[in-house]
Amino acid sequence: MKRFWKLLLRNPGGLIGSIILLIAIAVALFGPMIFPNSPWRMVQRPFLPPFTISGLPLGTDALGRDVFAGIIYGARVSLLVGLVSTLAALAVGIPVGALAGYFGGRIGDALMRFTEFFQTVPSFALAIVLVAIMQPSIVSIVLAIAIVSWPPVARLVRGEVLSLRTREYVQAAIVTGQTHSWIIWREILPNALSPVIVLASLMVATAILLESSLSFLGLGDPNLMSWGYMVGAGRTVIRQAWWITVFPGIAILVSVLALNLIGEGLNDALNPRLNKDGR
Amino acid sequence: MLGFIAQRIMKAIVVLLAIVVLNFFLIRLAPGDPAVVMAGEAGASDQLFVAQLREKFGLDQPLPVQLYRYVKGIATLDLGFSFRQQAPVSQLILERLPATLLLTGTAFAISLLSGVLFGTLAARRAGSWADTAITIMALIFYATPLFWVALMAILLFSVAMDWLPSFGYETVGANYTGFAHVLDVGAHLILPAMTIGLFFMATYTRMTRASMLEVKRLDFVKTARAKGLRDAVIQRRHVLRNALLPVVTLAGLQAGTLVGGAVLTETVFAWPGIGRLMYEALLQRDYNLLLGVFVVCSAMVLAFNLITDLIYRSVDPRIEVAA
Numbered sequence: 001m002k003r004f005w006k007l008l009l010r011n012p013g014g015l016i017g018s019i020i021l022l023i024a025i026a027v028a029l030f031g032p033m034i035f036p037n038s039p040w041r042m043v044q045r046p047f048l049p050p051f052t053i054s055g056l057p058l059g060t061d062a063l064g065r066d067v068f069a070g071i072i073y074g075a076r077v078s079l080l081v082g083l084v085s086t087l088a089a090l091a092v093g094i095p096v097g098a099l100a101g102y103f104g105g106r107i108g109d110a111l112m113r114f115t116e117f118f119q120t121v122p123s124f125a126l127a128i129v130l131v132a133i134m135q136p137s138i139v140s141i142v143l144a145i146a147i148v149s150w151p152p153v154a155r156l157v158r159g160e161v162l163s164l165r166t167r168e169y170v171q172a173a174i175v176t177g178q179t180h181s182w183i184i185w186r187e188i189l190p191n192a193l194s195p196v197i198v199l200a201s202l203m204v205a206t207a208i209l210l211e212s213s214l215s216f217l218g219l220g221d222p223n224l225m226s227w228g229y230m231v232g233a234g235r236t237v238i239r240q241a242w243w244i245t246v247f248p249g250i251a252i253l254v255s256v257l258a259l260n261l262i263g264e265g266l267n268d269a270l271n272p273r274l275n276k277d278g279r
Numbered sequence: 280m281l282g283f284i285a286q287r288i289m290k291a292i293v294v295l296l297a298i299v300v301l302n303f304f305l306i307r308l309a310p311g312d313p314a315v316v317m318a319g320e321a322g323a324s325d326q327l328f329v330a331q332l333r334e335k336f337g338l339d340q341p342l343p344v345q346l347y348r349y350v351k352g353i354a355t356l357d358l359g360f361s362f363r364q365q366a367p368v369s370q371l372i373l374e375r376l377p378a379t380l381l382l383t384g385t386a387f388a389i390s391l392l393s394g395v396l397f398g399t400l401a402a403r404r405a406g407s408w409a410d411t412a413i414t415i416m417a418l419i420f421y422a423t424p425l426f427w428v429a430l431m432a433i434l435l436f437s438v439a440m441d442w443l444p445s446f447g448y449e450t451v452g453a454n455y456t457g458f459a460h461v462l463d464v465g466a467h468l469i470l471p472a473m474t475i476g477l478f479f480m481a482t483y484t485r486m487t488r489a490s491m492l493e494v495k496r497l498d499f500v501k502t503a504r505a506k507g508l509r510d511a512v513i514q515r516r517h518v519l520r521n522a523l524l525p526v527v528t529l530a531g532l533q534a535g536t537l538v539g540g541a542v543l544t545e546t547v548f549a550w551p552g553i554g555r556l557m558y559e560a561l562l563q564r565d566y567n568l569l570l571g572v573f574v575v576c577s578a579m580v581l582a583f584n585l586i587t588d589l590i591y592r593s594v595d596p597r598i599e600v601a602a
Contacts, residue, residue, distance in 0.1 A: 116294075120294055120298075120535070120577070120580060120584065121298060121577055122534075122539060122577060123539065124538065124540075124543075125535075125542065125557070126573070129569060129570060130305075133305055133308050133310070133566070205422065209424055212426075216424075216426045217542075217561060219561070231424075231427055235430060238430055239438055242434055245430050245434075246431070249423075249424065252424050252427065253419070253422055253423050256423075256424075257419065257422035260421065260422055
């Protein structure tokens with residue numbers, strides 16, 4: 001484990017990504033304590049440009065709300081949705097992939113057809129439809145993102161399980177009469193973990209982009225300030241007040257970039273065979 | 280080959296049927312009794328009208344009968360009626376479809392060409408400053424939310440520099456004809472197409488670069504080099520041709536993402552396509568229209584996947600027909 005962190009942090013991209021992510025997590029956890037201004041409250045006149053009044057570094061939006069406070073509170077929503085929806089997608093994708101790979105045959109075929117079906121359906125359009133029908137809330141957003149993002153996990157896990165189940169130690173476990181679930185959980189899945197971790201870090205990034213896109217279209221949780229909502233709200237007044245859309249967008253860009261860098265760093269650290277040259 | 284095509288088409292039809300069935304149940308999950316909602320949308324909600332609607336749309340029938348009627352309706356291109364817009368859903372979608380095809384087609388062509396070009400450049404000079412610059416650029420565009428790129432493009436090219444129009448399909452009231460009309464639409468197309476194109480360009484650049492670096496290490500490239508072939512020939516005939524296979528697969532799989540990009544971009548640029556129509560349906564909670572657009576988008580993605588499958592088959596003859 002220690003060696004693994006060393007490898008990740010030796011990769012320059014992975015190091016930068018990890019630092020940015022740590023800052024974002026700190027902002028999400030402690031920001032609201034240090035910065036108690038509610039992001040919904042009017043604090044100054046509307047359309048206050050940034051860097052004009054101390055205490056309001058990024059100015060105010062069309063309703064006189066603090067843009068900086070919005071970004072701090074928005075970090076919570078983005079990171080939380082990204083993390084929880086990825087965990088939910090893993091909770092569906094790993095069992096489906098493991099069962100399909102381990103048992104194969106008809107069950108495996110049926111599970112993979114099911115997976116392919118969800119992979120074919122345009123994911124963002126499906127997410128829009130699901131959130132619109134379930135009504136926008138943090139739960140419906142997380143569910144919708146999880147529903148559209150589990151298929152790659154299932155496919156990846158299936159592939160790993162397919163190649164691992166022919167290994168000698170798995171065959172040995174079968175011969176000694178271990179139960180299927182014991183073999184899958186204790187023998188196979190722990191060895192299939194590293195590519196899943198790489199995929200999961202990239203999925204958190206995609207989930208953050210999806211959440212911000214949904215919020216941008218007005219499908220965010222109406223009780224929670226989020227970056228996508230801020231960009232969406234500032235869109236109509238972009239000619240008068242550029243800062244309302246520019247800063248939350250940068251926040252999304254930087255967090256997604258950090259997660260992608262971590263994903264690539266993890267990939268290099270966990271699959272040292274690949275990407276040896278030119279990187 | 281014909282058997283292969285027929286098999287793929289059959290498979291696509293089965294998936295489409297499954298999507299239609301999913302859609303049917305999603306409509307039933309939408310909040311409120313559909314008849315009451317429809318009556319409300321039509322502006323009258325007395326009991327008699329609700330009962331009439333229920334009968335007219337077969338909502339008093341058992342669920343399997345409703346499902347059968349729904350599937351039959353879609354097979355004859357009847358996607359229901361939008362009470363908000365007072366028009367059949369299929370007509371609304373058909374009116375908007377050409378604009379979306381123009382936008383996504385242009386964006387797709389730009390991104391694939393430039394992505395393969397940049398990816399090849401980066402891979403050929405792996406480790407150079409050009410490679411680093413291209414890799415960083417691709418990383419950034421890959422992480423940028425589409426809707427924000429769209430807004431920044433408007434801010435830069437329409438507000439600050441006043442070079443390009445920021446919304447719509449053509450200049451309203453100008454009534455250009457002939458070539459002037461083409462130029463006008465083209466000017467309106469640049470920003471939205473570039474917005475979608477940048478994200479996909481980043482994807483294809485990364486993919487092409489990684490794939491070329493991987494192919495470069497393979498034995499047949501060494502053989503080609505040992506035979507004394509010129510570097511340009513090796514790169515083009517041996518490396519690029521093989522490296523493009525995964526890129527083609529990816530391009531096919533990303534048709535769905537392209538639809539998502541169209542929804543966001545058309546919303547920002549007021550581009551009159553089906554993405555924008557989906558947003559309008561969303562704002563008005565017009566579920567019939569929303570799900571109609573969803574079915575059509577899914578069908579388009581399926582068709583696109585089918586076409587890539589066939590292209591892939593012609594690029595790589597090794598592909599097994601039975602799969």
